[in-house]
Amino acid sequence: MSTPRPIVTIDDPDDPRLADFRALIDADVRPDRRGIVIAEGVNVVDRLLRSPYRARAILGVPGKLAALAPTLTAAPDVAVYEVDKWLLSDVVGFRVTRGVLASADRPAPVSPASVVGGGGRFVVLEGLNDFENLGSLFRNAAAFGLNGVLLDRRCADPLYRRSVRVSMGHVFSMPFAVLDDPWPQSMSVFAEADVPVLAMTPRAAAGSVFEADVRASWAVLLGAEGPGLSEQALAAASEWRRIPMSDGVDSLNVATAGAVAFAALSVGRVFGEPNAG
Template identity: 70%
Template sequence: MSGSGPDRVLISDAADPRLADFRDLMQADGSALRRGVVIAEGVNVVQRLARSGYRIRAVVGVPAKLDALAPVLAGLGVAVYELDKWTLSDVVGFRVTRGVLAAVDRPPPVAAESLIAAGNRFVVLESINDYENLGSVFRNCAAFGVDAVLLDPRCADPLYRRSVRVSMGHVFGVGFAVLGEPWPASLGLLRGAGVRLLAMTPRPAAIALSRVAVPDRWALLLGAEGPGLSEAALAAADEWVRIPMADGVDSLNVATAGAVALAQLTG
């Protein structure tokens, strides 16, 4: 054992059954989520996870990374398995560059109504299925103090491993819920709570963000890369907003656009 954290179990056999949650992650990500297991990867991500209230099942890693995590894991009663880098890569099925992973129990779903009642600033996502974009949106939301992210039923899962990694673990700290069917009628939950719906679109009819009178309670609607928000979602919004851009450029990456908009709305 090194540092002042929990006792570690040294494992040298990649087939050890105690490592089942971490095995063959390239093939098993989806099945792990179906079993209610979330995977967090990297020291910074696991540090945020440890402070989040999510229940950690186990941590595996190389000695140096476990040393770095010892203070935040102390007292959590977490099983910690120490492996060399080659054994760790054999277990997960790819070369692990971040040196440490945690397996987490997926918490029960949160009701959108409870998040809406507790907050004032929201981001609403429609049909965003790229895990990296999704993770980046959560990281941006944490940076700009967004209270919660609400997803339509077609969005990807924010707790997928790649999304968790790209979010730098902020997905564990920003509350999220799915707005149910029928979509986008379920946006009425926000409007009924006095939240103004601001839809991001490059259309000329949209108001430049710098001219928007920011209300006390608002939700920024972001659509998928390429198609953007659907006509139905645009029709359900209270206001269309846009980022003025140079001639010949009609859009930004959705996470980038969201960050620019959030900086304006919260500045």
């Protein structure tokens, strides 16, 4: 095992080595402008360092860097900067409660076919522009062992800081790709891979997701809370499925609906054995 880089202590807020982390509130609303992904907190940074993403730098207070020590040893090429909590918040531009951040290069986008081509279990999102719901969906997709997330062009960026955080860092290990316009025609990638698309909708014409056929491959199609799926997306789906719920209640949060659907389609199929732990 290589020796990790020594940790560099910085006490000048204008130090140019802090550039990746400067004024995050302003800079990272459009991360595509900079191509830099930010991870926050020990667990998320740890997951970044164990992922295929190329980490650039880590910035944190001593206690949090100590908590990351085992992972840092395995990532010898990453610059590690130690600062006190005041300097950290000063540089970042808001109070950093999690005590450590990492920056990483944004990887090149991959094609939907490369994600979906081999079949498996997927979620497809239409118009999901809420960063936190998007992050939660990645977390839930990881929890149920999905093979990838597909997004239409109107979805938010899963690599935006808040999505990364809410995903608990699972965006770094869960394959994802953007389905280009024209949407929903671009969902044809699923038909080509023989993966049926199950649109989640409360409509009465939809059968219960708990009564769907047992299949090795499927894609759950979800729309944003409120508007739900467009007519075009519903028409392009292989079938419609609903979560059996009480009448008169708003639908579930979209990420929660995803979790229930993933569970329903996995029951007694994929996860036969208890988890360890």
